[in-house]
């Protein structure tokens with residue numbers, strides 16, 4: 001390494017945050033999310049790769065992005081992995097590339113991150129909601145079939161928290177009704193069902209590398225996954241202003257001819273560099289997340305006030321859930337959240353507002369009561385800290401505070 005990279009990297013300080021002792025209790029705080037130790041551990045790898053970016057001088061769609069797309073395709077088994085700016089952009093690009101035309105209905109769950117449905121509007125379509133299955137928080141197949149209307153052309157389930165939707169059942173419905181099957185698999189890295197990685201059960205899916213995701217970058221980044229060369233080429237063009245041909249080697253040759261208006265959703269090489277470094281630890285991180293989730297479930301098993309603990313449904317051989325989020329459902333959720341916050345413990349509510357009641361979808365005319373399972377989940381769900389830096393003693397602490405709140409006896 002020479003020049004700028006040498007100076008920046010060798011003298012650069014490590015990122016530090018989280019895990020500080022609380023002033024109020026004198027105890028170690030448990031933030032909802034931190035990756036300070038992960039980054040410290042990976043710093044030699046990350047800094048070497050960022051150094052390569054500086055030396056190479058190409059900060060967007062350069063060599064790191066190219067290598068990242070190859071490694072991600074390898075890891076997921078996708079024929080094409082196309083790096084983009086964010087998971088949300090990946091959804092918009094996927095919908096457009098899959099042939100969505102203005103006014104097309106896209107069936108999505110009433111309970112998810114807002115981008116599951118706003119991406120449909122941004123791509124020119126109309127979200128159509130269906131209720132979820134309690135416990136998996138994914139589209140309920142029977143409710144999905146009942147929600148299909150004359151303008152429904154796409155089915156786009158989301159895989160949330162620790163497992164995938166029932167893709168055998170949903171794939172069957174898509175085939176029966178002639179719908180294109182896309183996946184909001186933004187949370188799905190590492191999840192497999194019958195040997196197929198999340199995002200590859202239908203025409204295509206996405207991944208998000210937002211910092212707090214299972215595999216997170218240092219900012220926003222995402223990917224489209226697909227086995228379809230036509231769809232892949234269109235995504236690759238649309239992420240780069242609609243230009244045909246591109247700088248990466250799936251589709252060599254750069255053209256300034258714009259076939260259709262596209263977006264600027266190119267991926268930064270610095271994000272690709274970070275992700276390539278973090279990929280070396282991904283399987284270990286996934287195993288650690290599973291261990292911590294198991295520890296939570298053991299310690300929380302007999303606490304009154306807890307309505308539901310997470311469980312991964314067995315989807316048959318060669319299937320695997322991945323604990324991105326450890327989500328429980330509880331009574332008096334908001335009071336519990338305040339109690340934990342007062343004791344230095346961070347939580348997050350995924351997702352506080354069901355999509356059909358979001359102001360931005362008011363024109364679709366849904367009311368409270370339209371999707372009761374989704375509404376109940378929004379009222380009771382809370383996510384506890386879960387990340388590779390988390391210590392087992394942190395899990396003990398969080399569970400002890402939850403027990404103290406509900407007044408359960410120590411086991």
Ligand SMILES: *Cc1c(COP(=O)(O)O)cnc(C)c1O
Nearest residue numbers: 086087088113115186187208210
């Ligand atoms: C994170 C997430 C997205 C959006 O990804 P970004 O990279 O944050 O744009 C979309 N859908 C779901 C289900 C997500 O969890």
